[in-house]
Amino acid sequence: MNLDELKSVANAIVARQKGVLAADESSPTIKKRFDSIQVESTEENRRRYREILFTADGIERYVGGVILFDETLRQCTREGVPFPKLLAGRGIIPGIKVDQGAKALALCPGDKVTEGLDGLRERLAEYKQLGAQFAKWRAVIEIDERDLPSAFGIRANAHALARYAALCQEAGLVPIVEPEVLMDGAHGIERCEVVTAQVLQAVFAELDFHRVQFEGMLLKPNMVIAGKKSVQQAGVQAVAETTIRCLKRYVPAAVPGIVFLSGGQSAEDATDHLNAMNAMGAHPWQVSFSYGRALQAPVLAAWRGQEIHVAAAQRALLKRCRLNGLARDGQYVRAMEEAA
Template sequence: MDELKSVADAIVAHQKGILAADESNPTIKKRFDSIKLESTEENRRRYRELLFTTEGIERYISGVILFDETLRQNSRDGTPFAELLSSRGIIPGIKVDKGAKALALHPGEKITEGLDGLRERLAEYKQLGAKFAKWRGVIQIDGHDIPSTYGMHANAHALARYAALCQEADILPIVEPEVLMDGPNDMDRCEVVTSKMLEILFAELDAHRVIFEGILLKPNMVIAGMKCTHESSVQQVAEATARCLRRYVPSAVPGIVFLSGGQSAEDATDHLNAMNAMGSYPWQLSFSYGRALQAPVLAAWGGKENNVATAQKIFFKRCQLNGLAREGKYNRAMETATNS
C-alpha cells in the first residue's frame, strides 16, 4: 500500500495533473475526422509522440493514461512510450475498461464491461510499465427516472471490483464515475445525481476492502447539461462541486483528478482554478483532462509534420495554465496573452 500511496501522491504533486491520452480507436477516429486525417496506427502513434515529447511538460504533467495500443507502441527512435514517459518523470497509466454497453432491461442506462480476465491483463500491463489504471463508469441523466438506483449500484459495484483487483496487483486505481453533461438537466439535478453516485460508490469500495489512501477519484464537476437553457457561472460550478465532494468523498483519498467531460479547454481550466482559489481541502484538487488539453493541439497539428512545433507550444501552454489553476492562480486573460 505504501507504493500505491506514493504513486498517488506523485500524480497529485504541486502544480501537476494527468494527461488522458487513452482514447479508444473509435473515439480518436472522431478526433482525426475533425482534422481530415485517417486514423491509422502510425498516425495515432505520431500524434501521441507529439504529445509525449513536448519539452517541459513534466513540470505540469505527472501521469499519462494510455490506451492498450499506445502502451505497446514506441517513439520513432524505438523507445517504448512507457519508458519514454518514465525517463521524464511522468508516470505511465493504462485504461483497462472495455467500454460502456447498454444495461440489460434498463433502457437509457449503461454498464461498463471488462472485468473478465482483468487480473491477468493487469499483470501484463504492470510488466509493460503501467503504475496506475483507469476505469470509467457512465451515468446518464434523463428526466427523474434515469439514472435508476440500480444502475448506479451496478456501475459502483464494477468500479469497486476493478479497484480491488488493481490494489491486489499493486497498481493504483483511478476510479471514474462520470455523470454525463450532455442532457437538458440543470446544475441542481447534476448535484443530486453526483452526490448519490459518490455515496453509493464509496460504500461499494469499502465493502470490497479497497484502501481509500491507495486510490484517486476522477469525477465530473457539478455542472448543467449542455442542453440546459440556464447557464451557471464559474463560481456557481465551483461552489456546488466543492460542496458535493466535501460531503461524500472521504478525507483519506489523496486526490481528486477531474475529468473535463466535454467542457471547453478554457472552462475546464477556469472551473478547476475557482475551486482551488476557494481554499484548502482534505484532498488535492487536480485534473485528468483529455479534450480540454488536446483539442487546441489537434487543431494546430492537423496531421502535418511542419506543424508539430506549433502544436507542442500550444500543448505546453495548456499544461502550464492548468498547473496554475491547481494553485488558483489562473485567469482568462492568460489565454489571449499566450496566443499572441
C-alpha cells in the same frame, strides 16, 4: 506494491501544479478526433500523434501521469523507446485504461454499465510488466431531469468500479475510479448535484465493502454542472462551490486527490472551473485535472497531421498544461489565454 508504494504513486500524480493527461482514446474515439482535422486514423498516425504529445518540452512540470490506451502502451518512439519508458524517464507516471466500454444495462432502459472485468486480473499483470503504474476505469452515468439513472444502474456501476479498484490494488496498480455523470441533456445544476451525490455515496460504499484502500487510489469525477442543453447555465463560482460541497459530503479525506474529467467543456471553461475550486482554499484532497479534449483539442487544431506543425502543436499542449498547473494553485485568469 504495498500501500505505501500505492500512496507514493498516487501522490506523485497529483503533486503540486500537476495533473493527468488523458491520452487513452479508444480507436473509434481517436478516429473521430482525426476526422475533425482530416487525418486518417492509421496505427502510424496514432503512434506519431501520441509521440508528439509525450515528447513536448516542459510538460513534465505540469503532467504527473498519462493514461494510455492498450495500443499506445505497446508502441515506441521513432528511435524505438517504448512510450512507458519514455514517460517514466521524464518523471511522468504511465497508466492504462482497462475498461472495455459502456453497454446497455439489461432490463434497465437508458442505463449503461461498463464491461471488462472478465480476465482483468491477467491483463493488469501484463500491463504492470509493460510499465504501467496506475489504471483507469470509466463508468458512464446517463442522466435526465427525472428518471435516469435508476438506483440499480448506479449500484451496478459502483460495484464494477469497486471490483476493478480492488483488482488494481491487488496487482500493485493505483486505480483511478471514474464515475462520470454525463453533462449531455437539459438537466440543471441542481439535478446534477443530486445524481452526483447518489453516485459518489454508492461508489465509496462499494469501495469500502471491497476493502479498497482509499489512500492508494484517485477519484476522477465529473464537475457538478448543468447539462449542455439546459437553458440555465451556472456561473463559474457556482459550479465550483456546488462541486466542492458535494465532494466534501461524500469523498473521504483519505483519498489523495481528485482529478476532474472535462466532460465536453471547452478548454478554457475546464481550466476556469478548476481554478475557482482551488481559489476557494485548501481542501481535504488535492484538486487537480485529468483532461483529454481540454488539453488536446488545441494540439490537434495546430498539428493537422503535418510535420511542419509539430512544434506549434507541442507549444499548444504546453500552454494548456501550464495554465491548468496555475489553476491548481488558483492562480489562473482568462486574460492569460491571450497572453500565453
